Amino acid sequence: MAVYKFKTPISEEDVRKLKVNDVLYVTGTIVTARDQAHKRALEFFKQGKPLPINLEGLAVFHCGPVVSKEGDKWIAVAAGPTTSTRMDIFEDEFIKNFKVRVVIGKGGMGKKTTDAMAKYGAVYGAFTGGAAILAARAIKNVKSGEWLDLGTPEALWIFEVEEFGPLAVAIDSHGNNIFMDIQKKVEENKQKIYQKLGL
Amino acid sequence: MLKKAKIVENVAFNILKQAVIYLPEDVKQALKKAYAEETSETGKTQLKAILDNIELAEKYQAPVCQDTGTIIFYVKAGAKAKDLDKIEEALTNATRRATKEVPLRPNSVDPFTQKNSGDNTGRYIPFLHWEIVPGDGLKLTVMTKGGGSENVCVTGMLVPGEGIRGLKKFVVDAVINAGAKPCPPNILGIAIGGGADIAMKLAKKALLKPLNEPNQDPEIAKLEKEIFEAANMTGIGPMGLGGKTTVLGVHVDYAFRHPASFPAAVAFNCWAARRASARINADGTVEYLTHKIKW
Numbered sequence: 250m251a252v253y254k255f256k257t258p259i260s261e262e263d264v265r266k267l268k269v270n271d272v273l274y275v276t277g278t279i280v281t282a283r284d285q286a287h288k289r290a291l292e293f294f295k296q297g298k299p300l301p302i303n304l305e306g307l308a309v310f311h312c313g314p315v316v317s318k319e320g321d322k323w324i325a326v327a328a329g330p331t332t333s334t335r336m337d338i339f340e341d342e343f344i345k346n347f348k349v350r351v352v353i354g355k356g357g358m359g360k361k362t363t364d365a366m367a368k369y370g371a372v373y374g375a376f377t378g379g380a381a382i383l384a385a386r387a388i389k390n391v392k393s394g395e396w397l398d399l400g401t402p403e404a405l406w407i408f409e410v411e412e413f414g415p416l417a418v419a420i421d422s423h424g425n426n427i428f429m430d431i432q433k434k435v436e437e438n439k440q441k442i443y444q445k446l447g448l
Numbered sequence: 449m450l451k452k453a454k455i456v457e458n459v460a461f462n463i464l465k466q467a468v469i470y471l472p473e474d475v476k477q478a479l480k481k482a483y484a485e486e487t488s489e490t491g492k493t494q495l496k497a498i499l500d501n502i503e504l505a506e507k508y509q510a511p512v513c514q515d516t517g518t519i520i521f522y523v524k525a526g527a528k529a530k531d532l533d534k535i536e537e538a539l540t541n542a543t544r545r546a547t548k549e550v551p552l553r554p555n556s557v558d559p560f561t562q563k564n565s566g567d568n569t570g571r572y573i574p575f576l577h578w579e580i581v582p583g584d585g586l587k588l589t590v591m592t593k594g595g596g597s598e599n600v601c602v603t604g605m606l607v608p609g610e611g612i613r614g615l616k617k618f619v620v621d622a623v624i625n626a627g628a629k630p631c632p633p634n635i636l637g638i639a640i641g642g643g644a645d646i647a648m649k650l651a652k653k654a655l656l657k658p659l660n661e662p663n664q665d666p667e668i669a670k671l672e673k674e675i676f677e678a679a680n681m682t683g684i685g686p687m688g689l690g691g692k693t694t695v696l697g698v699h700v701d702y703a704f705r706h707p708a709s710f711p712a713a714v715a716f717n718c719w720a721a722r723r724a725s726a727r728i729n730a731d732g733t734v735e736y737l738t739h740k741i742k743w
Contacts, residue, residue, distance in 0.1 A: 250489070270490065285562075315514045315553045326551060327514035329501075332596045332629050356596075356628040356688060377497035378596065378631035378687055379720045381514040382504040400564030402553055415497065417490055417689060427490075428628060431690045435624055435682050442678045446616050 254412065258306025259350040261370035267418050269425040273374050274414035275351060278392070278407060279308040283331055285403040286396060287339035294346045301395040302407055304347040308374075311336055311354030313402030315381070316394070323391040325408065329381035330355040333373070341365035357419055357428030367424045374416025375427075387413040450732065453534040456586070459726045459734055460542030463590045464519065465550050466739035467724040468511040471502055474658040475635075475696065475721050482633055482686075482693040491691025495633075498686070498719055513720040516552040517592030519543050519574035522656065526583035529730065535586070536576060543567070543574045555595070577653075584730040587737075589656060591723050597634065597716040600626035603648050606640075606710040615640055615712050616675065622714045623679045623695070628688020631718035633696045635659065636679065640712045642703035647713035654699035655717045663700055672698045696721075 250270050255263060257277030267273060280302060282290065290300055314328035333354030336343075340352065340362040350371050352358070355378035366372060376384065390409040397404045419427040450458075471479075479502070483495040505512040521539050525532055546552055547568045556570040557563065568574065581587075602622050606614040619638060626634075639650035662669040676698045685691025696719065705711065725737040736742060 272493075313514065313553065315511055315516065315551055317551050327505075327511045327516075327553075329514045331515070332599070334629060355631065375687060375689060377494050377501070379513040379515075379594075379718060380497045380501035381512065382508060382510050383497055383501045384514075385510065386504065400554065400557070400566070402555070402564070415493065417493065419689065427690070428688060431683065431685070431688060432627065434690070435627070435684055438681055438683050439620070439624055442620055442681050443617070445681070446613075446620070446674070446678055448613060448617050448620075 257308065260306065261350070264350045264370050264372055265422050267372050267421050268423070269418055269421045269427050271418040272414065273351070273416040273418055274412040275308050275416070276411050276413070277409070279310045279353065279410050279413060280304060281310045281312045281314065281406040281408070283311060283313055283403050284335055285399045286405045287336055287343055289396060291339060291342055291346070301405060304349050306348065306350055308351035308353055309343070309349045314406060316391070316401055323394050325385050325388045325391050325406070327381035328384040328388060329379050330376045332356045333358050337362055344369050344371050353416060357426070363420050363424060363426045366420055366422050370422050372418050372422055373420035375419040376416055384413070387411055452531040453538045455728060455732055455734070456535055456538035457542045459728055460521070460539050460588055460590070461546050462736070462742045463588060463724040463726050464542060464546040464592070465743060466741060467590050467592055467722040468516050468550060468552060469505055469509055470739055470741065471512060471720065472658065472723060472738055474660050475719070476502060478659050478696040479719060482696065486686065486691050486693050488685055488691030490689045491685040491693060494686035494689060495693065511550065511552065512722070513594065514553055515594045515596065516555065517594050517722065518555055518598070519568055520577070520591045520593060521574055522577045522589040522591070522653070524579045524581050524587035526585045527580050528584040529586050539574055539576065540569050543569055586728040587725065588728070589723065589725040591656060594631070594718045594720060597630035597718040600630045601648070601715050603644050603711065603713045605644065606712050608708065608710040612671065614710065616678070618712050619675055619714055620678055623684070624682055626716060627684055630716040631720070632684055632688060633686055633693045633719050635696055635717040635721050636675070636698045637715035637717070638675070638698065638713070639701045640710065641705035642711060643709070644711050646703050647711040648715065650701045650703060651713035651715040654701045655715055655721065656723050657699045659697035668700050672700050
């Protein structure tokens, strides 16, 4: 279990150093995207329209923050991760097209995303679900809020962060996926539980 | 003296704010105990982050989780209480105010147009559960229910012939299927009987019970303990990253059932189990029942 501190833009070479169970902190730019923003970003790509920000080497964060506005300035009040599995249907294309190097969320992602991470060079960093203030404290500046027509939880927020983490590397770029490993163990434990309960 | 509707609005605002910032003491204690006892290294780091986050939320007076949930009120109204027709509007106003002032995340979306109302209100939202009780007072309880744990709640119509054995399997399977998604460690509300809707209503309401209060019926308390131990044998662990803490507590409730039906419901709550209550007496005085801090 090694600890890494990366600055964005993160290179493919650097991201490939990471192995599952390592701990990662990210400094630089991270961009939030949930279901609707993923969908729109991929539509934009198809139509050849540019996104509000070039995502290459950045981290995408599955998050719908609590934000407040003071004058013209947005403040991130609370910003923990949302469940990533909902983005599984988009993430392989997202990684391929936009070359993000880190996907931050909770709950893990499936085989399709794991394969894309291995192929194009990206990792999944699990941030503790619900730890919204821990996250918000690492956000030093809300650079902008884009696609606000989707509603503030679904908008694309561009955050400048300092040592955002700890992120548990749960999917690396070598085909390893902690969540899938745990799932296998849980399936084995299920039989023991059935036995104990006399089922 | 303030008008009744204004008092209700202020109290509802206070319990909403209390709930989203300060976790109930019993939940905090259970998380601390879990941290002390967790043996998985990754699991321990997750519990540490949770405990740090709880402290930071209190320090900065900010919501403990960015998903400030769907807002549900449980109203116990004294049969002789006045102005009951004003309560719904007062609770809706409190919700709007809390969304702006705490602030809360706007979590109320029209399922047809996908438009977010922006203020946590909408058709049937905030949702109100009414109960008429003797007396002239009013007890308000709020639950702000996170979406991640809501997405894995299940209702099943089990086979009556399999009885409680069937229930045990149903619950274990629900916990395993939920895996990392509901932000474990979780609290489980389980109910059987009544009907599909009644079982889920009771299961969700069971999430309001403090963790250190097992069912008064020793047989049901035994079942709660058995399910608690079984869920923690799964190895899902904090945030699904492995470990022995998958649930913090289990509450079971029931209604009598139709001979042909065995409805069962499992309601999940995330570790950020937010709830708060207050009582408003007929003379306008207020007692905060779960939290001391008010605004």
